[in-house]
Structures are given as C-alpha cells and as structure tokens.
Amino acid sequence: MDDYKILVEKARKFHGGICPGIVMGTRMTIAAMKELGLDPKERSHDLIVYVEIDRCMTDAVQAITGCSLGHRSLKYVDYGKFAATFINMKTGKAVRVSSIEDRSKDPANQSMEDAVKKLATMPEEELLKLEEVKLKVPENDIPGLPQHKAVCSKCGERIMDGRDVLVDGKVVCKACADRPYYQPAG
Ligand SMILES: [Zn+2]
Ligand SMILES: [Zn+2]
The missing domain is CATH 3.30.60 (Wheat Germ Agglutinin (Isolectin 2); domain 1)
Incomplete structure (x- = not known):
C-alpha cells in the first residue's frame, strides 16, 4: 500500500481535496499501470488513457499518470462510467479498468471519511474489474x-x-x- 499512499497524495493535491472518486481513480491507475508493466510512480511517455467520465476519478488519473488533454495522452469518452482504458503504446497492450463496488449497500449516513477509508482498503478484486482490450488509437489522435x-x-x-x-x-x-x-x- 506504500505506492497507494504516495500516489493518492499526489491526486489529492491536484484535485484540491480527498473524496471517494480520488481514491477510486488512484486505485484504478495503480492497478492498470501495473497490469501494463509500468511503474505508477514514474511518468510514462508511452501511456495513453481514455477516461469514460468527467468527474473526480479522472483528476486522479491525470495527476498520477501525467497524461493530459494538452499532451494528447488523455482522451475523454463521454460514457458517464467509472472506467478508463490504459494503453501502453510501446507494447500495444491495453487494459480497461472499471469500478464494480456497490455503494448501494453502504449505510445512508456514511461519512465521506468512511467511504474514503472503505475504498482505500477494499481488496482489489472487490473494487475493480480489469480486462485486456484491443483498440487502435487513430493516427490523428496520437501525440506529436x-x-x-x-x-x-x-x-x-x-x-x-x-x-x-x-x-x-x-x-x-x-x-x-x-x-x-x-x-x-x-
Ligand atoms: Zn472529488
Ligand atoms: Zn468554420
């Protein structure tokens, strides 16, 4: 969990606070980058990420990976889903990570602190689904x-x-x- 502590702090600073989305985005980014054979603590210039929502989660992805719209390494697909696809352009391997945690079972009066703590400590297999996917980044969308x-x-x-x-x-x-x-x- 050491990587998590360092990286969630980076995401918190960029976002301006801690919230469930930041925790989720941090855990997604760590899981996906590891699956691609990349160190989430290192900036990879071979990485492109397609995020499927414009909410807190996406700020964590940007803060940790350094991928951004301006670098053309962050792509926004307006699905409204807590999911993102990470592509290692060097190897061509792509992993889509999505949230599978069910917050409907959480107590209605759950505090933000409790939600953050729960998401931070949940076993990865209960929180995230990872699947290897195929996609071709269009030539006109590639950085450069x-x-x-x-x-x-x-x-x-x-x-x-x-x-x-x-x-x-x-x-x-x-x-x-x-x-x-x-x-x-x-
Ligand atoms: Zn937030
Ligand atoms: Zn015109």
Whole structure:
C-alpha cells in the first residue's frame, strides 16, 4: 500500500481535496499501470488513457499518470462510467479498468471519511474489474506533431488533426458543418 499512499497524495493535491472518486481513480491507475508493466510512480511517455467520465476519478488519473488533454495522452469518452482504458503504446497492450463496488449497500449516513477509508482498503478484486482490450488509437489522435491541418472555408479558423469535414465539396470546421455548441450573443 506504500505506492497507494504516495500516489493518492499526489491526486489529492491536484484535485484540491480527498473524496471517494480520488481514491477510486488512484486505485484504478495503480492497478492498470501495473497490469501494463509500468511503474505508477514514474511518468510514462508511452501511456495513453481514455477516461469514460468527467468527474473526480479522472483528476486522479491525470495527476498520477501525467497524461493530459494538452499532451494528447488523455482522451475523454463521454460514457458517464467509472472506467478508463490504459494503453501502453510501446507494447500495444491495453487494459480497461472499471469500478464494480456497490455503494448501494453502504449505510445512508456514511461519512465521506468512511467511504474514503472503505475504498482505500477494499481488496482489489472487490473494487475493480480489469480486462485486456484491443483498440487502435487513430493516427490523428496520437501525440506529436500534427499530421493534418486545414482552414475552414466558412469561418476562416484553423482546424487541426483532421477534424475538418467536407460539405458540398468544401472544407469546413465541425461548428460550421453542424450547429455549434454556442450561439452568437444578441
Ligand atoms: Zn472529488
Ligand atoms: Zn468554420
């Protein structure tokens, strides 16, 4: 549990506090990295992680692995699930880790401290499911220099990494091709 103590502290600092999600994310990261033959205390530049939720757990994954959106080594898949897939790009081995603990049996008045303690000490096989999976990281999603750049023919903004689309034979960004997530004010 020594690795756990060091790493949960790293996650706590990054997240700004301790909570069940941070404990869960720490234990997931340790289990998955070990399964891939990586030391969770060392930064691996061969690692890419797909996280399936944008909650506390994901901050622990980022804090411990150093994988981030900016490094293109952290990918967000919006499934709303407490799960993540860790890929060792050097070996190609990928492990998906998910939470199997059932908090519905916890007492309703359980304090956060008790929940944290329980998750920290639960046997791994009761807390996590690990499965080896296969996936190919698309070429345009791999860290490194951009392979593909374009300019939108409608708004004139730059589009990186092959995210441009063709509409009526013209190169456009996704915002111009479809409804953007924002609307012009006024
Ligand atoms: Zn939290
Ligand atoms: Zn555009």
